[in-house]
Amino acid sequence: MKEISFIHCADLHLDSPMIGLRDLPSSIKKRLQESTFAAFTNLVDKAIALQVDFIIIAGDIYDVEDRSIRAQIRFKKELERLQKQDIAVFIVHGNHDHLSGSWVQIKWPDNVHIFPSDVTQIVYTTGTTTVSLYGFSYETRHIYDRKIDLYKKENNADFHIGILHGSIEGSTDHSPYAPFHLHDLTSKLMDYWALGHIHKREVLQQYPPIVYPGNIQGRHKKETDEKGAYFVQLSEEGTELEFFATADIIWRKIEIDAAKVQSFDELLILCKQKMDAERTASHSSILFFEIINLSIHETVLPAELLEILQEEEIEDQQFVWVSSLKIIENTTWIKDNLINESDFYKELFTVAEDKMAVEKGVASLYHNPAAHRFLEELTEEDKKNLAEEAEHLLIQLLYSE
Known part of the structure; x- marks a missing residue:
């Protein structure tokens, strides 16, 4: 045959x-x-x-x-x-x-x-x-x-x-x-x-x-x-x-549901459990944590939590490294209230959601002869994610005033 x-x-x-x-x-x-x-x-x-x-x-x-x-x-x-x-x-x-x-x-x-x-x-x-x-x-x-x-x-x-x-x-x-x-x-x-x-x-x-x-x-x-x-x-x-x-190192996004977390200690343990679950003898891991439904009253600074998780990681042959940690807040109600408050905010969020505005915002970087060769072209998903991040940052700035 x-x-x-x-x-x-x-x-x-x-x-x-x-x-x-x-x-x-x-x-x-x-x-x-x-x-x-x-x-x-x-x-x-x-x-x-x-x-x-x-x-x-x-x-x-x-x-x-x-x-x-x-x-x-x-x-x-x-x-x-x-x-x-x-x-x-x-x-x-x-x-x-x-x-x-x-x-x-x-x-x-x-x-x-x-x-x-x-x-x-x-x-x-x-x-x-x-x-x-x-x-x-x-x-x-x-x-x-x-x-x-x-x-x-x-x-x-x-x-x-x-x-x-x-x-x-x-x-x-x-x-x-x-x-x-x-x-x-x-x-x-x-x-x-x-x-x-x-x-x-x-x-x-x-x-x-x-x-x-x-x-x-x-x-x-x-x-x-x-x-x-x-x-x-x-x-x-x-x-x-x-x-x-074949990969020697795997990159992974992990969503952590913290709805049952009552203290910072519990949140830290939960994060460590997610890290331990990723440990394997065949490859190392780079992790990106997104924490949702966090309702504890203590102030949790993502940068401090990330630093703790990184400090405790052993630089062994196979590692699990948390590269970033983000606490996802429910900002929908804030956005709705601002839009109802003024047409100015409505127009502002419309611009923030515009993917064409994203393209214009990064155009100078992509047209730079020294930088463009190292950049991959933005996909539609990339533009959507950048617009969402811009909107989230805008809500945080407006809400803090």
Whole structure:
């Protein structure tokens, strides 16, 4: 029976700076800086343990176009481990690590196959099974063309796999690079579509499988929970998909219901219990606490509670670090009262809720040539969250007067 097995991953973002954190102990800061490399090592360990035929990396190996020598050498060492196990690697470059960047060229092992900027077919044979893989690397950072139209299946293999770093056409949550519709992919009659660019894991379609594996390591509080890749088995009988985790550090948002809390001590214990529940031997955790329904009469300053939780954390091999702590107050009634009080407040809150105003507010930062390259484009959810935070701050300022 004809069959193959491979690992599909994407968006490694090696050497990515971890954003949104400050005042970290040196040991935790170092672990964060190393986490993308550790995640890829975990992935290679899995590939070797499973003895897969090959690995597909669907774009964005590095975080920036001017990839560092350090990142390339670390990446090469892992590829050499795969070469010793006779495991091939198929790579497309994405918008973050496009081919027009400036970097020192490193010679890759012979088991590595990199797709050029044109949509290209690479034929790979293992045993008696032949596989055709189709893909392209980004020539520049911004590819808005429908590259999917250039994919063409050739009838010269047992299995056909499409590799595409891009997003669904019309999506407002991500940059519209190399856009496509689902029916575009299914019409190409591939046996599997290995996608990249979207950092959230999602199987868009079961047959043929159209898969975003997400990134292999979360890098900030918007990239929460388990991150990893897919182990894929293709045979004449069908396809089997199995997700496996690779992240060395998991970022997680945790809501704490403090309705039954009667004192500060009880609140502290509750927070510690949430931390202990996150402890595991396989990975460390960065937590973001949101406390709701807190009704104790004592004044609880979030900064002081956070400092206590951080001071008591042991800088061990596996840590649980509370990065932020927010007490969510019910400000709806305050807002309603202010709006009823004056048309001025009604107009003020209307402006605060305007996502276009958010865009204008951050435009100067995103247009700054020194800063924009390190910023990801704001999604609709980002704009909504910023507007809500602005409104919450506005209510606190007005209510305190």
